[in-house]
Amino acid sequence: MTGLAISVITTAGLIVYATAYIPPSVQALNAKATAGISATAAFNGDIIGISDGSYAFDTNRSDGSLKQQASSKFRAGDKSGANSLWLRAVQQDTNDAEALIYLEDLRVLNSNKPYITLVVGTTITSKDLSATSIGSDILQGAYTAQKEYNDGSKQVGGKQLRLLIANSGSLADSATTVAQQIVQAVQHDSTLIGVMGWPFSGQTLSAVKVLSKVHIPMVSATSSSDDLTAISPFFFRVVPSNKSQAIAGALYLEQQLHAKKVALFLDPNNSYSSSLANDFSAKFINDGNEIVATEEYKVGDTTTMPLLLQHALVSKPDAIYFAGYASDLNVLLQSQPKLQIMGGDALYDVGGYTTTPPINFSLLHFTSFASPETWNILKIPDPPFFTLYRNNFDPQNQHAGAYGFVRPTGNTMLSYDAMLALLQGASNALTEKIALTPITLSKGLAKIYGTQAIQGITGQISFGSNGDPINKALLVLHVTSGYFTVVQAQGGVQGCFFVGQCSNTNG
Numbered sequence: 001m002t003g004l005a006i007s008v009i010t011t012a013g014l015i016v017y018a019t020a021y022i023p024p025s026v027q028a029l030n031a032k033a034t035a036g037i038s039a040t041a042a043f044n045g046d047i048i049g050i051s052d053g054s055y056a057f058d059t060n061r062s063d064g065s066l067k068q069q070a071s072s073k074f075r076a077g078d079k080s081g082a083n084s085l086w087l088r089a090v091q092q093d094t095n096d097a098e099a100l101i102y103l104e105d106l107r108v109l110n111s112n113k114p115y116i117t118l119v120v121g122t123t124i125t126s127k128d129l130s131a132t133s134i135g136s137d138i139l140q141g142a143y144t145a146q147k148e149y150n151d152g153s154k155q156v157g158g159k160q161l162r163l164l165i166a167n168s169g170s171l172a173d174s175a176t177t178v179a180q181q182i183v184q185a186v187q188h189d190s191t192l193i194g195v196m197g198w199p200f201s202g203q204t205l206s207a208v209k210v211l212s213k214v215h216i217p218m219v220s221a222t223s224s225s226d227d228l229t230a231i232s233p234f235f236f237r238v239v240p241s242n243k244s245q246a247i248a249g250a251l252y253l254e255q256q257l258h259a260k261k262v263a264l265f266l267d268p269n270n271s272y273s274s275s276l277a278n279d280f281s282a283k284f285i286n287d288g289n290e291i292v293a294t295e296e297y298k299v300g301d302t303t304t305m306p307l308l309l310q311h312a313l314v315s316k317p318d319a320i321y322f323a324g325y326a327s328d329l330n331v332l333l334q335s336q337p338k339l340q341i342m343g344g345d346a347l348y349d350v351g352g353y354t355t356t357p358p359i360n361f362s363l364l365h366f367t368s369f370a371s372p373e374t375w376n377i378l379k380i381p382d383p384p385f386f387t388l389y390r391n392n393f394d395p396q397n398q399h400a401g402a403y404g405f406v407r408p409t410g411n412t413m414l415s416y417d418a419m420l421a422l423l424q425g426a427s428n429a430l431t432e433k434i435a436l437t438p439i440t441l442s443k444g445l446a447k448i449y450g451t452q453a454i455q456g457i458t459g460q461i462s463f464g465s466n467g468d469p470i471n472k473a474l475l476v477l478h479v480t481s482g483y484f485t486v487v488q489a490q491g492g493v494q495g496c497f498f499v500g501q502c503s504n505t506n507g
Contacts, residue, residue, distance in 0.1 A: 035184055035185060035187070035188035035189075036050055036181045036182065036183075036184040036185025036186075036187075036188060036189070037049075037050050037051065037052050037054055037164075037185065038050065038181065039051065039055045039057075040177075042169050042171055042174045042177070043171070044127075044169070044170065044171055046125045046126060046127075046168075046169025046170055046171065046174065047125045047167075047169070048125065048167055048168050048169045048174045048177065048178055049166075049167065049178065049181060050119070050164055050165070050166045050167075050178065050181050050182065050185060051071075051102075051164065051165050051167070052102075052105065052164050053070075053071060053074045053082065053086075053102035053105060053106065054071055054074055054075050055071050055075075056068050056070065056071045056098065056099075057098065057124050057125050057165065057167040058096065058098045058124040058125070058132070058135075058136060058139075060132070061093055061096060062092055062093045063088075063089035063090070063092045063093035063096055063099065066085050066086075066088050066089040066092065067085070067086070067089050067096075067098070067099055069085050070082045070083075070085035070086045070089065070099075070102070073085060074102075074106075079106060079109075079110070082102075082106065083103065083106055086099045086102055086103045086106075087103065090103065094393055094394060094395060094396070094398075094405065095140070095393040095394070095404050095405050097136065097139035097140040097142070097143040097393075098124070098136075098139055098165060100143050100147075100392065101120075101139065101142070101143050101146065101163050101165060104143070104146055104147060104150065104163075105162050105163060107150075108150065108160045108161070108162045109162070111160065113158075113159075113160055114157075114158065114159045114160070115159050115160040115161060115162045115191060116156065116159045116160075116161060116162070116191055116193055116426060116436060117161075117162045117163070117164060117189060117191040117192040117193070118161065118162075118163055118164075118192075118193065118194050118195065118196060118419070118422055119163070119164045119165075119166045119182055119185075119192065119194070119195045119196070119197070120138065120139060120142045120163055120164070120165055120166065120195075120196050120197060120419075121166045121168065121175070121178070121179075121195055121196065121197020121198040121199075121203070121204075121207060121218075122135040122138045122139055122165065122166070122167055122168075122197060122198065122199055123135040123167060123168055123169055123170060123198070123199055123200070123203065124136060124139070124167050125167055125169045125170075126169050126170035127170065128170050128300055128327060131170050131199070131200070131327075132351075133349060133350070133351025133352065134199045134200075134222070134349055134351070134411050135167070135199055136351075136404075137404075137408075137409045137411035137412040137415065138197070138199050138221060138222070138411060138412070138415045139165065139415075140389075140392075140393065140404070140408065140412045140415070141221065141408070141411070141412040141413065141414065141415025141416035141417075141418070141419065142163060142196060142415055142416070142419050143163075143392065144385065144388055144389055144392055144412075144416050145415075145416045145419035145420055145423070146161050146163055146419070147388070147392060148384075148385075148388055149161050149423060156423060156426045156427050156430060156436070157426075157430050157436070159436075161423070162191070164185070164192070166178050166179075166181070166182060166195070166197065168198065168203055168207075170300075172200070172202035172203050172205070172206050173206060174203075174206075175198055175202075175203035175204070175206040175207040176206045176207065176209070176210055178207070179206065179207040179208075179209075179210035179211050180210055182195060182210075182211065182216065183210065183211070183214050183216065186214070186216060186438065193217075193426065193436050193437060193438050193440075193441045194216065194217045194218065194219070194422050194425070194426075194438060194441045195207075195211060195216060195217070195218040195219075196218070196219050196220075196221065196415070196418045196419055196422055197218065197220060197221075198220065198223060199221070199222050199223070199411070200222075200223065200272065201223040201224065201225030201227070201228060201271045201272040201275075202225075202270060202271050202272070203223075204218075204220050204223035204225075204228060205223075205225065205227060205228065205231070205271055208228070208231055208232055208234075208235045211234065212231075212232035212233075212234045212235060214438075215234055215438055215439050215442065216234065216438045217234045217235075217236070217422075217425070217438055217441050217442040217445055218234065218235050218236070219236045219237065219238065219418045219419075219421050219422050219425075219445065220235070220236075220237040220238070220239070220418065221237075221238055221239070221411065221414040221415040221417065221418035222239055222345070222369075222411055222414050222415070223237060223239070223272075224237075224239045224240065224241055224242045224245070224272065224276075224344075224345065224369075225241070225242060225271040225272050225275045225276075226241045226242050226243060226275040226278075226279065227271050227275060228241070228467070229241050229466050229467070229468055230465075230466035230467060231467070232467070233442070233446075233467075234438075234442050235467045236421065236445050236448075236463050236467045237418075237467060237468060237469065238414055238417045238418050238421060238456065238458065238461055238469055238472070239345070239369045239414060239469070239472065240369070240468055240469055240472045240474070241275075241468055242272070242275045242276040242279050242344065243275075243279045244472070244474060244495075245276070245344050245345060245367035245369075245474060246276055246279030246280040246282075246283060246344070247279070247283045248367050248474055248476060248494060249280055249321065249342050249343070249344065249366075249367050249476075250280055250283040250284040250287065250289075251283075252342060252365065252367075252476050253284070253319055253321065253342050254284075254287060254289065257318070257319055257340050257342070257365070258318070259289070259317075259318035259319035259340070260288075260289045260290065260318055261289070261290050261291075261292045261315070261316070261317045261318045261319075262284060262289065262290070262291055262292065262317050262318065262319050262320065262321050263291075263292060263293040263294075263295065263312035263313075263315060263317035263319075263320050263321070263339075264277055264280070264281065264291050264293070264294045264295065264320075264321050264323065265295045265297060265308065265312075265320065265321070265322045265323060265324060265332070266294070266295075266296060266297075266323040266324065267296065267297055267298055267299045267323075267324060268296055269298070270299045270324075272323075272344075272346065273299060273323045273324050273325075274323075276323040276344045277321075277323035280321055280323065284321075292315035292316070292317050293311065293312040293314075293315040293317060295308040295309075295311065295312050297324070297328065299324060299325060299328060300327075300328070302327075302328055302330075302331040305328065305331040305332050305335060306331070306335040309332055309335050309337055313337075313339075317339065318339070318340075319339055319340045319341065319342060320332075320337060320339050320340070320341045320342070321341075321342050321343065322341055322342070322343040322347070323343065323344060324343070324346065324347075325346045325347070325349065325352060326346060326347050326348075326349035326351075326352025326353055327349075327352040327353075329341070329343065329347055329352075329364075330352060330353050330354055333353075333359050333360045333361065333363070333364070334359045334360070336359075336360065337360065337363065338360075338363075339363065340363055340365065341363050341364050341365065342365045342366065343364075343365075343366040343367075344366060344367055345366065345367055345368045345369050345410070347364065347366040348366060348368045348371075348409070348410050348411075348477065349409070349411070350403045350404075350409060361479045362479055362480060363479075364478070364479045365476065365477070365478045365479075366476075366477055367474060367475065367476055367477075368410050368474075368475045368476075368477050369410060369414060369458060369472065369473070369474060369475070370410035370411075370413040370414050370457075370458040370475070371410055371413075371475050371477060372386070372407055372408055372409075372410075372413070374458075374473070374475065374493060374497070375457075377493060378493060378497065383457055385408075385413075385416060385457045386408070389406075389408050389412070390405075390406050393405050393406075394406050410458075413457050413458050414458055416456075416457060417456035417457060417458050417461060420454065420456055420461075421445065421448060421454065421456075421461055421463075422441070422445070424444075424445075424448055424454050425441050425442075425444035425445035425447070425448060426441055426444060427444070428443075428444035428445075428447045428448070428452070429441055429443060429444035430444075445463065446463065448461060448462060448463050449462050449463055449464070449470075450462065453470075453499050454499065455498065455499045458472075458473060459472055459473030459493075459495065459496060459497040459498075460472070460473070460496050460497065460498060460499045462499075470496075471495050471496040471502060472495050472496070473493050473494065473495040473496060473497040474493070474494045474495045475493055475494070476494075
């Protein structure tokens with residue numbers, strides 16, 4: 001039967017067999033695949049793999065057909081035709097970072113100038129719209145950093161930046177497969193020196209186990225599970241572990257919402273959810289309060305959420321602590337909880353809510369590692385990033401105030417900072433007058449510490465010996481009138497935001 005095949009993925013000597021439906025377009029791509037650059041179908045049907053423009057992952061949008069045509073041209077060696085189609089795509093859908101990355105990569109290749117290559121690990125072919133929304137945010141941050149770097153005058157060793165997109169879909173295990181492809185790509189491409197990714201802790205855990213074995217460094221923008229702390233000397237992240245935001249959330253519930261009895265919602269099998277819930281429980285109970293109900297659910301399966309809410313309400317909690325993602329909370333909000341809800345940074349996902357504004361949105365409070373409002377709260381002029389972002393994704397000023405066009409999400413800002421750290425790590429490596437390789441990049445990243453800390457748009461970046469950022473800035477946000485607003489009563493911004501104004505040499 002056409003399209004039904006045994007998919008064979010050979011990566012660094014490992015052969016994985018999987019029976020899956022592979023669309024003809026993917027079969028055509030794999031017939032011409034270069035080392036590490038290929039796509040295949042995961043067990044759940046997600047198309048996953050690594051693309052240099054040879055395959056369009058994010059096609060469920062208005063310019064999807066144009067991107068598929070462009071990738072077909074690119075695979076056939078028609079770079080001019082691909083360029084023309086990608087240009088049409090971004091004119092039609094101005095905030096499509098995938099198409100913009102492929103355009104910029106082609107410009108880098110056509111310039112015949114030296115370049116370095118970094119991989120962006122993300123998820124943009126998931127049936128979970130919240131996951132694809134975050135995956136797209138990650139690409140926006142990466143592209144903003146790439147364009148700024150390539151247009152600037154301070155390029156590392158005179159080299160421009162090329163990005164590959166590594167998409168692992170919605171399954172954490174798929175990140176293992178894609179990471180194995182990255183290993184293969186590094187073996188065949190001496191310009192490829194590091195990875196930025198993944199959006200979710202489960203995917204990051206899977207990927208880092210593969211990459212660290214062969215000393216490929218990775219910087220994560222948004223993965224905050226406690227399980228990632230000190231997991232590898234080749235892993236770094238620009239967000240702290242869940243423990244810091246769980247403590248802040250517990251204190252906010254106690255001091256601002258005056259809650260003493262809380263119903264806790266979590267997925268015990270999800271690394272992000274379980275570690276956040278455990279950290280919160282430890283702090284909240286240690287402060288003399290009580291968890292009166294613990295409701296376990298499965299991330300992505302919201303069918304039981306209304307029943308779990310009714311069960312929790314029997315215990316008469318003062319509030320809810322939701323250790324999970326926006327798309328799951330969305331169903332809980334629609335079930336009329338009538339209680340204040342506190343949660344973690346994963347709730348700051350505009351694409352995870354299905355109505356505008358979402359039902360009962362004013363009940364929501366959460367911790368976050370980034371917000372576009374932070375600089376205004378600190379009464380400091382916005383850095384150039386915000387202008388660059390608007391120019392990149394809303395060049396005709398058609399989307400006043402809209403997230404994804406004019407207003408970056410916190411995930412986009414963190415992604416930009418993760419890419420900034422990788423580029424600084426490369427620069428640090430070159431000061432030693434040694435060749436840029438994955439190992440020397442790792443050493444350069446480790447030097448982002450103390451007096452060599454760097455200023456990110458989400459706060460200072462200073463890596464501790466465990467790979468976590470030291471004293472990283474943290475926010476508490478509350479939703480008012482359908483908008484996310486930083487809570488002023490908590491001091492607005494906690495932790496160290498500006499380099500040189502507080503300690504960055506401990507941890």
